[in-house]
Amino acid sequence: MGLTVNFLGDELLESLEEDNSHSKSLWTYADCHAQILGPKKAYPLSYNRDLTIDAYSAKKYAKFRENKNIKKTVLVQPEHYGTDNSCLLDAISSLYRNRWEDETFQIKGIAKIESNLEDEKLESLANSGVVGARFEMRRGFSGLSWEEADRLAWRINDIGWTVELYIDGSDIHEVERNINSWPGWVVFPHLGQFKRTLTTQQRSFTSLTRLIDRDKAWVKISAPYILSPNDNLDDQEVTEIITALAKWAPERLVWGTNWPHLEKKGDTAIDEELLELMNKWVPNEANRKLIMCENADILYNFSVS
Numbered sequence: 001m002g003l004t005v006n007f008l009g010d011e012l013l014e015s016l017e018e019d020n021s022h023s024k025s026l027w028t029y030a031d032c033h034a035q036i037l038g039p040k041k042a043y044p045l046s047y048n049r050d051l052t053i054d055a056y057s058a059k060k061y062a063k064f065r066e067n068k069n070i071k072k073t074v075l076v077q078p079e080h081y082g083t084d085n086s087c088l089l090d091a092i093s094s095l096y097r098n099r100w101e102d103e104t105f106q107i108k109g110i111a112k113i114e115s116n117l118e119d120e121k122l123e124s125l126a127n128s129g130v131v132g133a134r135f136e137m138r139r140g141f142s143g144l145s146w147e148e149a150d151r152l153a154w155r156i157n158d159i160g161w162t163v164e165l166y167i168d169g170s171d172i173h174e175v176e177r178n179i180n181s182w183p184g185w186v187v188f189p190h191l192g193q194f195k196r197t198l199t200t201q202q203r204s205f206t207s208l209t210r211l212i213d214r215d216k217a218w219v220k221i222s223a224p225y226i227l228s229p230n231d232n233l234d235d236q237e238v239t240e241i242i243t244a245l246a247k248w249a250p251e252r253l254v255w256g257t258n259w260p261h262l263e264k265k266g267d268t269a270i271d272e273e274l275l276e277l278m279n280k281w282v283p284n285e286a287n288r289k290l291i292m293c294e295n296a297d298i299l300y301n302f303s304v305s
Contacts, residue, residue, distance in 0.1 A: 027289055030072035030296035033189055033222040033256025036061055036091035037078060043087040047080045056260045058091040062098060064259060064268070068275070071104050072302050076164065076189070077112040077134055078262070082142070085111045085125065092129045106302050110134050110164045115148035122159060131300050132162040132187065137175075139168070146178055153182035162187050162218075162299065169194035172204040172211075180216055185299065189256070190223045191241055198227055198237045200244045212249045218299055219245055221281070221291060222256035224274075226263055233270060234277055242281045250287040254295045 037043070037056040045051060065073060073095065077088050092109050099105040111125055112134040133156050136143025143166070144152065153163055162185045167175070169192035179186055192208055199205070211217035221242060228235035245253060255278070260266045282288045297304050 027293050028069050028071040029292050030074075030254070030294075030302065031065060031068075031070045031257045031259070032074045032254040032296050032300070033076055033220050034061060034065075034073055034259040035076055035078045035262065036087060037080065038087045038090065043081065043084070045080045046082040046084065051080060051262075056262070056266060058094045058098075061091075061259060062095055064257075064271070065105075066100075066102070068257075068271070070257075071102070071106070072296055072300075073105075073107045074110060074131075074256070074296070074300055075107065076110045079112075079136070079141070081112075083112050083114050085109075085113075085130075089125075089128050089130075096129075108300055108302070110162075112136065113152075115144055115152050119155075122156070126159050126161070130161070132156070132164050134164045134166060137165065137167040138193075141166070146175065150178065150182070153184070157182070157184040160184075160301075164189060167193065168196055169208065170196040170202065170204050173202075173207040174204075176207040176211065179211060180214065182216075185218055186211070186216055187218045187220065187254075187299070189220045190226050190258070191221060191238065191245070192219055194227055194241065198229070198241070200240055205241070205244075209248055212252050218252050218254060218295075220254050220256050221245075221278075223258040223261070223263065224277075231264070233273055234280075239281060246282045246287060246291070250282070250284075250290050251295065253291045254299055255292040 036058050075088055075091055077085055081087055088109050088111060092107050095107050108129050108131045110132040111130045135149050164187050224238045225231050225233050227238045257271060260268055278288060282291060296302055
C-alpha cells in the first residue's frame, strides 16, 4: 500500500481475464453485509412501511448461507428500522442458536444508534454481538450531523467498534479530514457508494485510496447494482472501480452479499451471478480468498478456524 500509483492512468483499467477454473471455491465465505427483516407486528417499520418482508427472515437467510457455504456473517441494521435494533439483535441470536450442527458458524452485527446513547446500552449491544455502528450521512436521510459523528466515532472506538459510513462516495474528498481524525477503522459499504460521479478519475476516489493507505478505511465489495445508473450487476464503470480497488489494496477489501437485495425488490436469484462475477472482478484466487474469506477475521475480529 505504500507504493505511489496513478489512479488516473490506464494501468488499472486494463482488460480482465476471467478465472473460470475456480468457479467452485474450495474455501468458505464471510458475508460481511446482509440484512434481516422480521414480522411487522413484532418489528414495526419506521421507513417504507409498505415493504413486503415475508422473504427476508432469519430462517430464509439461514438456508441461503448454508447453501452458499457462508461460515461468517455480519448483519447490518436496515434503514427501515431506524435506531430500533431489536430485529437485528434477535436475528443474530436466532441464527447463532439455530446453526444446527455447524459449530464453526459465527455472526456479528452493525447497529444504528443515537449519538447520545447511554454507555450501558452501548455495552449491552456489544455483548449481544454488535461490532460497529452505521453512520448515516447521506443527503435526504435521517442520520447524524458531522459534529455528532465526530463525537460518536470516539465513543464507539472505546469499545472496539468500527464506523460503517453511509455517504455518497463523490463527497469523500470534502470530509476526508473529518474521517482521518477519527480513531479506529471506517468501513465504506457498497464500494463507497459513488452515486453522483461514477469514475476512478475523481478527487473523492483518490481521497478514498489515501484513507486506505493511512490504515483508516476498508471497502465492501457489495451491491454493485446500487452504483450502476441502469441497475446492472455488471456495469463497466462499476467494474473499473472494483478492479482499481482490488489492485490497490486487496487486503483492505471485504465482500458482502447484500442479501436479500432490497434495492432490487428481493431478487435473490442474482446471488449466483454475483458470485461468478467475483471471478471476473478479482481474477487472482489468492486475492479473492482474502476479500471473500480472510479479511473479515481482521476487520470484525472473527475467530480463525
